[in-house]
Amino acid sequence: MAKDSSEQAKRFIDASLKGRAKPPSKAAYTRAVKMARAAIEELTLVASRTQA
Numbered sequence: 001m002a003k004d005s006s007e008q009a010k011r012f013i014d015a016s017l018k019g020r021a022k023p024p025s026k027a028a029y030t031r032a033v034k035m036a037r038a039a040i041e042e043l044t045l046v047a048s049r050t051q052a
Contacts, residue, residue, distance in 0.1 A: 005044070
C-alpha cells in the first residue's frame with residue numbers, strides 16, 4: 001500500500017504543478033509528496049472503516 005500511495009501522491013503533485021513556470025525545489029517537492037501520501041493513506045483508512 002505504501003508504494004501505491006507514494007505513486008498516487010507523486011502523480012497528484014506532478015499534475016498540480018503542470019503549467020508552472022518554475023518547478024519547486026527538490027526539498028519542497030519531497031515534502032509535498034510526503035504530505036500527499038499521508039493524506040491518501042489517511043483517507044484510505046477512513047474509507048475502509050466506513051465500509052466495514
